[in-house]
Amino acid sequence: MTVIVESTYTQDAHEQVGGGRYTYERHIDNLGRPLTFGPYLCADSMNPESIMQARAVRLNAEFAARDAEASEAAQGRIPWSKLEFRDQLGSATEEAMDYFFATFEVNPNLTEAQKAKVRTGWNRYKEAHYIERPLRPEVLSLLGLFKLLGMITQAKIDEIQAASELA
Amino acid sequence: MATYYVNSGAAGANTGGSWTDAFLTLTQGVAAATANNDVVKVHYTHTETAASTIATAVANIAIIAVNKDSSDALTPMGASGGFTSAASYTILAGAFRVRIYGLTFELTGSAVRFIQGGGADGAHLNYESCLFSCVNTASTSGITLGAAAVDSQSYAEYRSCTFKFGHADQRFFCGRNAIIGGGIDAAGTAPGSQGLFSFARNDPGGAHLTVNGFDLSHLNVTTPTLIADSTTQTFLARLVQCKIPSGLVYLATQTATNAGAGEVWLMDCASGDTHGLFVYANPMGSVVSDTGIYLTAGAAAQSWKIVTTANCSYYTPFETPWFGYYNTVTTAITPYVEILRDGSATAYQDDEVWIDVLAKVTASSTQSSLATDRMTLLGTPANQAAGAGLGSWTGETTTGAPDAWSGKCAVASLTPAEVGHIQARIVVGEPSITVYADPQIRT
Numbered sequence: 001m002t003v004i005v006e007s008t009y010t011q012d013a014h015e016q017v018g019g020g021r022y023t024y025e026r027h028i029d030n031l032g033r034p035l036t037f038g039p040y041l042c043a044d045s046m047n048p049e050s051i052m053q054a055r056a057v058r059l060n061a062e063f064a065a066r067d068a069e070a071s072e073a074a075q076g077r078i079p080w081s082k083l084e085f086r087d088q089l090g091s092a093t094e095e096a097m098d099y100f101f102a103t104f105e106v107n108p109n110l111t112e113a114q115k116a117k118v119r120t121g122w123n124r125y126k127e128a129h130y131i132e133r134p135l136r137p138e139v140l141s142l143l144g145l146f147k148l149l150g151m152i153t154q155a156k157i158d159e160i161q162a163a164s165e166l167a
Numbered sequence: 168m169a170t171y172y173v174n175s176g177a178a179g180a181n182t183g184g185s186w187t188d189a190f191l192t193l194t195q196g197v198a199a200a201t202a203n204n205d206v207v208k209v210h211y212t213h214t215e216t217a218a219s220t221i222a223t224a225v226a227n228i229a230i231i232a233v234n235k236d237s238s239d240a241l242t243p244m245g246a247s248g249g250f251t252s253a254a255s256y257t258i259l260a261g262a263f264r265v266r267i268y269g270l271t272f273e274l275t276g277s278a279v280r281f282i283q284g285g286g287a288d289g290a291h292l293n294y295e296s297c298l299f300s301c302v303n304t305a306s307t308s309g310i311t312l313g314a315a316a317v318d319s320q321s322y323a324e325y326r327s328c329t330f331k332f333g334h335a336d337q338r339f340f341c342g343r344n345a346i347i348g349g350g351i352d353a354a355g356t357a358p359g360s361q362g363l364f365s366f367a368r369n370d371p372g373g374a375h376l377t378v379n380g381f382d383l384s385h386l387n388v389t390t391p392t393l394i395a396d397s398t399t400q401t402f403l404a405r406l407v408q409c410k411i412p413s414g415l416v417y418l419a420t421q422t423a424t425n426a427g428a429g430e431v432w433l434m435d436c437a438s439g440d441t442h443g444l445f446v447y448a449n450p451m452g453s454v455v456s457d458t459g460i461y462l463t464a465g466a467a468a469q470s471w472k473i474v475t476t477a478n479c480s481y482y483t484p485f486e487t488p489w490f491g492y493y494n495t496v497t498t499a500i501t502p503y504v505e506i507l508r509d510g511s512a513t514a515y516q517d518d519e520v521w522i523d524v525l526a527k528v529t530a531s532s533t534q535s536s537l538a539t540d541r542m543t544l545l546g547t548p549a550n551q552a553a554g555a556g557l558g559s560w561t562g563e564t565t566t567g568a569p570d571a572w573s574g575k576c577a578v579a580s581l582t583p584a585e586v587g588h589i590q591a592r593i594v595v596g597e598p599s600i601t602v603y604a605d606p607q608i609r610t
Binding site: 019041043045058065 | 306307336360361389390392413414415416417419420437438439440441453455457458459460468472474476477562564
C-alpha cells in the first residue's frame with residue numbers, strides 16, 4: 001500500500017509585494033518516489049506546515065483509492081512488496097538467492113548467454129517497485145532457475161504460486 | 168427556421184408548436200428540431216428527470232431558456248427548473264453544433280457519477296448562462312466538460328456558467344474546452360483539493376483548456392490545486408485574468424516526468440489586487456512572477472523565478488516560454504538577459520543556465536535563426552558572464568559576504584537583417600535549482 005512517509009517544505013525568505021511567500025513542498029512515498037507541489041504563494045495568514053500535512057493526508061487517501069481500484073482490477077490480489085516476496089522464499093532460499101546474484105558473474109557453470117539472462121532478470125527485479133500477483137512468467141522462470149540450482153523445491157514453488165493467487 | 172416549445176407544466180397537445188401545446192420533455196423538442204438554426208424554447212421553470220442522455224441533436228440548433236409569461240424574455244432556469252438525476256447522464260448527443268442557453272443540470276446522490284457536458288465525436292456545444300450543479304457527495308464524481316468518449320474530436324464552451332460541487336475532491340474532466348466568465352458557486356462545497364481540472368479521462372492526447380475571466384476563488388481552502396495529475400493524457404491549460412485562491416498549487420505532480428505531460432499558463436491571475444503576474448509550469452519546472460526579487464531597472468518590478476524539478480537535465484532542460492523584443496536596427500547587437508542566483512555567490516555555468524535567441528539574420532526571409540550561449544555538447548562548462556551587479560537588483564539576500572550572484576546570459580553578436588521581433592527564452596539544465604531572470608531582452 002502506498003503511503004507518504006516524509007513531507008518537507010521550504011519557503012522563500014523574501015515576501016511578495018502583495019504579501020505571502022513562495023512555498024515548495026516535497027513528499028516522499030514508501031517507495032522513495034518524490035511528489036512535489038509548488039512553488040505556490042502561501043499567504044501570511046496561512047500555515048504552510050498545516051497545508052503540507054493536509055496535503056499528505058489527501059495524497060494518502062488518493063493512494064488508498066487507487067490501490068483499491070487496482071486491487072479490484074486484480075480481483076483482490078494486491079501486489080507483494082519485494083520484502084513480502086522474499087518472505088515467501090524462506091530464509092534458506094533467500095540467502096542462497098543473495099549469494100547467487102552476488103557471484104553469478106564469476107560462476108564457471110554459467111554460459112555467457114545464461115549470465116546475460118540472469119543479469120537482465122536481476123536488474124528488472126531491482127527496478128521493480130513490487131511483485132505482481134499472480135506471478136508473472138518471468139518470476140516463475142526465476143523460481144525455476146533456483147530449482148535447477150537446488151536452491152528451492154518444486155513443492156515450495158507450488159506453495160508460493162498458490163499464495164500469489166489468493167485474494 | 169422553426170421554433171419548438173418545451174414546458175413540463177404544459178397541459179396541451181404535446182406537439183411542441185406553441186406554449187399551450189408544448190412538448191413535455193426536451194428530448195421531444197430537440198428531436199423535432201430537424202433543420203439548421205431551429206430553436207427550441209424551454210420555459211425556465213421546466214423540470215425533468217434526466218435520462219441517461221437527455222436529448223440527441225439532429226441538426227445545428229439552439230436550445231434557449233425563456234420566460235413564456237414575459238414575452239419569451241431570456242431567463243436562465245437557475246434554481247427554478249432544470250434536469251436532475253442521481254445517475255450519470257449525457258446532456259446532448261449528436262455530432263452537431265448547438266447553443267444551449269440558461270439550462271440547469273443537477274446531479275444528486277452519493278455514488279460516483281458524472282454530468283457529461285461534452286459532446287459526441289464531431290459535436291460543438293456552446294453552453295451559455297447554464298448552471299451545472301454536481302451536489303452529489305461522492306469524492307470522485309464530477310462534471311465532464313470534455314468529450315463523451317475517447318478518441319473524440321469535440322468542443323464544448325462554457326460562457327458565463329456557474330458550477331457547483333458536492334465534495335472537496337470533485338473536479339472538472341476536460342478535453343477541448345473553453346470557459347469564459349462565470350465561476351464556482353460559493354454555496355457549494357469548495358472543490359479541487361487534488362486538482363480542479365483533470366485531463367485523465369475521456370479525451371485523447373491533445374486536451375486543450377482555455378479559461379478567461381473565471382472565478383476560481385472558491386476552491387478547497389487547505390490544498391487548492393489547479394491541475395490534477397493527468398496520468399495518461401497530455402494537455403495545455405491557459406488561464407487569463409481569473410480570480411484564484413491563495414495558496415493555489417498550479418500543477419500537481421504529474422505521472423509523466425517530461426514536458427509532454429502538459430503545461431499550464433496563468434496570465435494576470437491573482438487572489439487579490441496584484442496585476443500582471445505570470446505563471447508557466449510543466450513537469451520539468453516552473454516560472455512564477457516574483458515581486459520580491461527583481462532587477463531594479465526591469466519593467467513591472469518583477470522577475471521570473473524559475474524553479475526546475477528533478478526531471479530536467481543539461482540534455483533535456485527546462486525551457487521557459489519565449490519572450491520578445493521589438494528590434495528596430497539592422498546593425499550588430501548582442502542580445503542578453505540579466506539573471507540572479509540568490510543564496511550563493513557561485514556563478515551559474517553555461518551547462519546550467521543559458522539563453523536561446525531567435526532572430527531574423529537572413530535578409531528577405533521571415534525565418535529566424537537560432538543562437539545560443541549553451542555549452543557546446545561534450546564541451547567544458549564555463550561561468551556565465553557577470554551581470555549588472557547585485558546593486559542593480561532589489562530583494563536579493565544581502566547577509567553574508569556576498570550571498571548572491573548577478574550574471575547574464577548573452578549570445579554572440581548578431582546582425583538582424585530585418586526590423587521586427589527577436590525572441591529569447593531562458594533554458595535551465597540543472598535539476599532542482601532556482602534562477603531569477605529579468606524577462607527582457609537587452610542589447
